[in-house]
Amino acid sequence: MSKLTAKKMKKSEVRDNINGFLFALPWIIGFICFSLIPLLTSLYYSFTDFNPVKAPVWVGLENFKYLFRDPLIFKSLKNTLFMAFVSTPINLFIAMLLASVLNSKFKGRGVARTIFFMPSIIPMVAATMVWIWMFDPTYGYINRVLDLIGISGPSWLLNPAYTKWALVLMGTWCTGTTMLICLAALQNVPRSYYESAEIDGANSINKFFKITLPCVAPVLVYQAILNIINSFQYFTQVYVIINASSGGGASTAGGGPANSILMYPLYLFNNAFSYMKMGRASAMAWFLFVIVCVLTLIMTKITKKVSNNGMGGE
Template sequence: MAAEEAPPPNKVPRNRDTKAALVFLAPWVAGLLFITFGPMAGSLYLAFTDYNLVQAPEWIGFENFERMLNDSRLHNSLRVTFTYVFVGVPVQLVVALLIAVVLDRGLRGLAFYRSVFYLPSLLGSSVAIAILWRQLFGTNGLVNQFLAYFGIDGPGWISDPRTALYSLILLNVWTFGAPMIIFLAGLRQIPNMYYEAASIDGANKLKQFFTITIPLLSPIIFFNLVLQIIGSFQAFTQAFIVSGGTGGPSDSTMFYTLYLYQQGFGRFDMGYASAMAWLLLVIIAIFTAINFIASKYWVFYDD
């Protein structure tokens, strides 16, 4: 009688590992399907309907998207948001990088300074900080009280359409802690031998910064750039609190997300709000794709 073939080695343990992996992955997959993809599919359907939360959605095709073409307040909200992103993000990253370079010099109490600089990032998008910012830059706020000591009559920074948006940009720049921590970690990974060799060749600190630090730190800069652009396009709390939910004065702080909120939860025009949300998704995807395409011209990796 022929001997029975032995089962392949490790077959049983591998089956058990596969089952265990599926069990642990099941909650994540369920969340992805029912909490992420499910609402996204529902939102995509509502973008083609007229829906006010009371009556059943009515299919209207591309009318919501056609309406966007003639919505002047939506166009203004895009302009405000683009200004916030294209001005605030570069300035924030420059400030974060400069502070990281200073901290990388080996200051005493580095952990303390790192915590202090990181703290605004934890609180920057909170309601409390937005309220504080409104008190600081109000007509009779602390900033104008300080300027009054020098005989300067400061404007109402958040009540003047010319300065209100830039007050919010300053708030965004102030929350540089998160990218600063990432920059600091990247700086610690640059071998010191490069700087020593450059010093021997006669390169000063400024030249070393642009020829060694920036190129070797470019993957970190790219990472922070992508994250901050995505986050800035989604900014909402600061504008909502500072303007009282109106986007004023004169729609100067009407972020795209705030206008979306007004349409969806102010006018209960959920169909139009859903269409706006998908437009925002497309805009963020386009800018992310542009960054990835352009990165091959200025981001340098070890290989």
């Protein structure tokens, strides 16, 4: 290859790299302006006393120290952890159950898939308003159905003992996206595995626990991690419920009956926009970031260990 040809190729590579960079430049600018700069700004604000009507004043670690003195921080964390580690397994179980049903061959399977997925595309605010009506202790359909079987339905959104379970019940309604991902994982399991198991005399239960579950375990764990992360961002439903209950008045800064549905993101929002404690809210956001990172790391480590043991690794 001549030097001239090599030089032309080098110029062509440089030109391609420049063109690629120019195509990516709008995204890079958007990421810097709308993600990186706000992220670094919130980190700075977390060490300041700041609100929209006065300049930030450096206070060091005071905002982070306050987090460990505020009882509502632990209350909101407890509520959020409940949603993360109670609602997530239930939702995964229901999604896997529906996916297993839809993976079998029956007439109208396509229609059934559409019906089960449709709740996932309904706007969350509209869906929450419908559920508020369904949870009504007097006129709601849930308590009406319970009355038909002789059970006196509770005041779902008024009794602190039932408010979080009402949220869990709401979450089971829109597992369509997780269901489709589980269905894709089930369809990806090689048929030859089941045929070999049938030759060895394995029944349906053995095939599920020995073949199906190990094959779809990485997908389930991935969905569990995503659901837990989403649980730590649980905001819209409780915000709508509290606003609907209070009529949108000043009491919207609360967290429901006895703060039973005061989720961490809602309390963060209240600190920022109801109490005008932007610095404290920024510290809460970074504290939440650390918690999610630690939980994700733990789950990833556990997943690798379980997968290695399941595959016969050391």
